[in-house]
Amino acid sequence: MRLHPSSLHRSLREPVLGSIGFLNEVMSRYPEAVSFAPGAPHPDTLGDADIQRHLDRFADHLVRGGRTPEQARRLLVEYGPSRGIINDLVGAALRRDYGIDADPRAVVVTVGAQEAMLLVLRALFGTAEEALAVANPCFVGIVGAARLLGVEVVPVDESEYGIDLDGLEDTCATARAEGRPVRALYVAPDFSNPGGARLSLRCRHRLLDLAHREDFLIIEDNAYGFTATSGSELPPLKALDTRRRVIHIGTFAKIAFPGARVGYVIADQEVASSASGGVSGFLADELAALKSVVTVNTSPLCQAVIGGMLLEHGGSVLELSRRKSALYQRNLTCLVDALDRHIDADLLPDVHWNRPRGGFFVRMRLPVPADVALLETSAETYGVLWTPMEQFYLDGTGDHQLRLSCSYLDPGQIEEGVRRLALFLEREVGTVPSPRGRSAVPELPPGRR
Ligand SMILES: Cc1ncc(COP(=O)(O)O)c(C=O)c1O
The missing domain is CATH 3.40.640.10 (Type I PLP-dependent aspartate aminotransferase-like (Major domain))
Structure with a gap:
């Protein structure tokens, strides 16, 4: 028997249900890429589980x-x-x-x-x-x-x-x-x-x-x-x-x-x-x-x-999480520091990111749509993966933003990933004229400047 999607519950056609599967699929196609996509715990933290x-x-x-x-x-x-x-x-x-x-x-x-x-x-x-x-x-x-x-x-x-x-x-x-x-x-x-x-x-x-x-x-x-x-x-x-x-x-x-x-x-x-x-x-x-x-x-x-x-x-729970908390703080600091060092403000004046004090994620705003096509280019040519932010927005905004997760990586991988990301941004994004005044691009707090 063949089922037509329209005969199944309409929630199954909601894009939000496919977002995790999509990222896993992209990651599996580019196993050598540095991935800032998964918000999964760092593998080192799993050794505690005896x-x-x-x-x-x-x-x-x-x-x-x-x-x-x-x-x-x-x-x-x-x-x-x-x-x-x-x-x-x-x-x-x-x-x-x-x-x-x-x-x-x-x-x-x-x-x-x-x-x-x-x-x-x-x-x-x-x-x-x-x-x-x-x-x-x-x-x-x-x-x-x-x-x-x-x-x-x-x-x-x-x-x-x-x-x-x-x-x-x-x-x-x-x-x-x-x-x-x-x-x-x-x-x-x-x-x-x-x-x-x-x-x-x-x-x-x-x-x-x-x-x-x-x-x-x-x-x-x-x-x-x-x-x-x-x-x-x-x-x-x-x-x-x-x-x-x-x-x-x-x-x-x-x-x-x-x-x-x-x-x-x-x-x-x-x-x-x-x-x-x-x-x-x-x-x-x-x-x-x-x-x-x-x-x-x-x-x-x-x-x-x-x-x-x-x-x-x-x-x-705080004692249980103390070592992990320190690891994620370290990774977040590494990520933001690497962005500051590698992303050249003169070459990329319209790229901004936030500077959270905790959690796993940094978000970045680009002057171009951070969509699936751009992600494919980033993965295939530059070996770096990230998550398009549009799926997290309910009102169609956020299409010029991407999310970088630091939780799953080591400092060396973060450094290399940001180096690749900077190259990708300079070559694929840096030449695009600034869309200042475009209301569809939500402002981010000034991350670096
Ligand atoms: C905001 C938020 N809530 C909850 C969870 C965890 O949910 P669960 O305990 O079902 O894995 C996550 C995991 O990614 C999350 O990001």
């Missing part, structure tokens, strides 16, 4: 907690509770490291942050009459999940200082006037992907006040918070959330290892019982109910490995 040791450590923890060794073993190999088996460890780590004071019953352990996003959107968006606001440019995972579920997405501009709060207020007013109020906002306050933005403490408070005034929930993604330099950490929105407006999502993909597929969501919003009107539980209970028909439970074996890793680091 699976058997972590499993033993977690099993021992269970036995110390009163289980027999056989009960501990069975917990790891049988089906498990939908909400997870390491919730207490995760909840305690977030309290200790980030000051997030959530009830342990409000934690659900998910199959990566990605599943958490899907569950949260499914729970919050019952009708097409409400909208999800997202920072623009935006992580494709949340937009893809929204498309899959038929959730309307409205973009709100993000600068290097984070989401534009005045713009968000305007968006709320417009959306309400159009009969489709903003129900939730997705935001990554610490080093967003791909924008690298960070929200100041003052703006975090302003955002929380706005959420209260405009009556929306905040879906906070903390995937890159751990990359802040020691001493420059800011409290996540959830730690400042006195009104339970924030649903906090995190992942062990970058601080432990991505193959575990373990993430979590904290959803301590009270849910009223439909019969009595009284409080019957947390939003987390509803997410666990949804999860029971999505992935049933996150693999107990994978949770146990992560649990063992946490225990080995005194129950702290």
